[in-house]
Amino acid sequence: MDLISIVVPCYNEEETIPAFYKEVTGVMKKMNVEFEIIIIDDGSKDKTLETAKQLRKQDKRVRYISFSRNFGKEAGMLAGLQAAKGDYVAVMDADLQDPPSLLPEMYEAVTSGGYDCAATRRTNRKGEPPVRSFFARMFYKIINKISDANIVDGARDFRLMKRRMVDAVLQLGEYNRFSKGIFGWVGFKTKWFEYVNVERVAGQTKWSFWKLFKYSFEGIMAFSTTPLYISSVMGFIVCIAAFIMACFYAIKALIFGDPAAGFPTMVCIMLFLGGIQLIGIGVLGMYLSKTYLETKRRPIYIIRESEDDSGGNDRD
Ligand code: UDP
Ligand code: MG
Numbered sequence: 157m158d159l160i161s162i163v164v165p166c167y168n169e170e171e172t173i174p175a176f177y178k179e180v181t182g183v184m185k186k187m188n189v190e191f192e193i194i195i196i197d198d199g200s201k202d203k204t205l206e207t208a209k210q211l212r213k214q215d216k217r218v219r220y221i222s223f224s225r226n227f228g229k230e231a232g233m234l235a236g237l238q239a240a241k242g243d244y245v246a247v248m249d250a251d252l253q254d255p256p257s258l259l260p261e262m263y264e265a266v267t268s269g270g271y272d273c274a275a276t277r278r279t280n281r282k283g284e285p286p287v288r289s290f291f292a293r294m295f296y297k298i299i300n301k302i303s304d305a306n307i308v309d310g311a312r313d314f315r316l317m318k319r320r321m322v323d324a325v326l327q328l329g330e331y332n333r334f335s336k337g338i339f340g341w342v343g344f345k346t347k348w349f350e351y352v353n354v355e356r357v358a359g360q361t362k363w364s365f366w367k368l369f370k371y372s373f374e375g376i377m378a379f380s381t382t383p384l385y386i387s388s389v390m391g392f393i394v395c396i397a398a399f400i401m402a403c404f405y406a407i408k409a410l411i412f413g414d415p416a417a418g419f420p421t422m423v424c425i426m427l428f429l430g431g432i433q434l435i436g437i438g439v440l441g442m443y444l445s446k447t448y449l450e451t452k453r454r455p456i457y458i459i460r461e462s463e464d465d466s467g468g469n470d471r472d
Contacts, residue, residue: 157188157189157190158189158190158242158243158244158267159189159190159191159192159241159242159243159244160184160189160190160191160192160242160243160244160245160246160263160316161191161192161194161236161239161240161241161242161244161245161246162180162191162192162193162194162245162246162247162248163194163196163233163236163237163239163240163245163246163247163248164176164193164194164195164196164236164247164248164249164250165196165198165229165232165233165236165247165249165250166195166196166197166198166200166204166208166232166250167197167198167199167200167204167226167229167232167362168200168201168202168204168359168360168362169200169202169204169207169250169251169359170200170202170203170204170206170207171357171358171359172250172251172252172356172357172358172359173195173204173207173208173211173250174207174211175252175357175358176248176250176251176252176256177193177211177218179252179256180193180248180256180259181215182256183256183257183259183260184259186260187259187260187263189263190217191217191242192217192218192219192240192241192242193211193217193218193219194219194220194221194236194239194240195208195211195218195219195220195221195250196220196221196222196223196232196233196235196236197220197221197222197223198223198226198227198228198229198231198232199222199223199224199225199226199227200226205220205222208220208222212463218463219239219462219463219464220462220463221235221236221239221459221462221463222459222460222461222462223235223457223458223459223460224458224459224460225458227456227457227458229313229362230333230334230335230456231333231456231457232457233247233313233335234326234333234456234457235456235457235459237322237325237326238326239462240322242319243318243319244263244266244316244317244318244319245316245317245319245322246259246262246314246315246316246317247313247314247315248314249312249313249314249356251356251357251358251359252354252356252357253312253353253354253355253356254276254312254313254314255351255354258276258314258349258351259316261274261349262274262276262315262316262347262349263316265316265347265349266316266317266318266347269347270345271345271346271347272317272318272320272321272344272345272346273315273316273317273318273321273339273344273345273346273347274315274316274317274346274347274349275308275311275312275314275315275339275346275347275348275349276311276312276314276315276348276349276350276351277308277309277310277311277312277348277349277350278310278312278350278351278352278353279310279350279351279352279353280352280353281310281353284353285365287365288365288368291365291368291369291372292309292368292372293309295372295375295376296308296309296310298376299337299372299375299376299379299380302376302380302382302383303337303376303379303380303382304341304379305337305338305340305341305379306340307336307337307340307375307379308340308348311336313335313336315339317344318344320344321342321344324342324344325338325339325342328341328342330378330450331449331450331452331453331454331456332374332377332378332446332449332450333378333456334371334374334375334378334379336375337375337378337379341379373442377442377443377446378446381443383439383442383443384439384440384443386439387432387435387436387439387440388436390432390435390436391432391436394428394429394432398425398429401425405418
């Protein structure tokens with residue numbers, strides 16, 4: 157029988173984990189497979205870890221990994237993928253926004269459908285502020301134009317992968333992880349499942365607008381160097397424009413004399429050039445900072461305790 161590992165990154169999800177567990181075990185019972193649920197407690201401040209431990213006591217198919225602090229969802233997913241023992245690995249949110257009822261179809265696609273991966277995308281963005289939807293759409297348009305990782309609009313992190321693909325994903329050992337890009341970049345045959353967006357069962361979303369905004373920049377920088385190219389091209393264009401203008405004014409002064417005008421023009425040009433230089437330096441700096449973090453080779457997450465080494469304070 158196949159073993160399916162279900163990786164669930166959790167940050168302050170004490171309210172949703174029990175519901176999640178119930179739903180998933182219900183679906184799994186109907187499938188002819190073995191499974192394990194790996195709960196990654198991403199430094200939660202509530203009782204997420206206790207809830208996970210409680211479930212572990214009742215059901216040994218539940219495993220947990222608890223981080224020493226909040227390392228972010230990307231780190232959580234990585235830890236889960238590394239810990240997963242399954243022939244197939246699924247990544248799911250704890251809040252039931254990723255319907256477990258899709259799992260049988262997804263499993264079917266990767267076992268008998270000839271696919272390596274079953275991924276999901278939502279078809280609408282119901283229950284989301286319009287500004288956020290607008291920026292999200294723009295982000296997908298831009299990143300697909302300027303990078304070679306094919307990133308699907310509305311793609312969720314919810315997916316089921318074959319072991320081979322999981323190993324490929326794990327080979328990408330970068331510090332700045334942008335999963336949506338990584339999954340696309342490794343390739344493999346992917347079948348897309350669509351579903352209508354559902355709102356989370358309980359608790360709060362962990363993503364503020366600015367967090368998402370930052371995340372989108374990180375995605376672009378992790379998968380494209382086009383911004384560096386754009387700033388070079390911009391510099392080049394401005395230089396040529398400046399040269400033409402210089403010629404024009406020199407000739408004009410020779411023919412008509414210089415009545416000492418042109419102060420506003422100077423100010424505009426100076427501001428414009430200053431702006432372009434700052435943008436260029438900023439873009440350069442962002443890439444440099446990413447390189448700096450990569451070269452430090454810091455661990456992506458730190459485990460405080462997990463079910464197989466109980467950190468010395470788990471008494472069962
Ligand atoms: N999450 C996490 N670490 C974080 C933020 C979020 O592990 O720092 C988890 C969270 O517990 C949930 C999933 O990532 O299981 C998706 O988060 P959320 O539902 O808040 O995002 P949304 O669905 O609103 O995009
Ligand atoms: Mg959610």
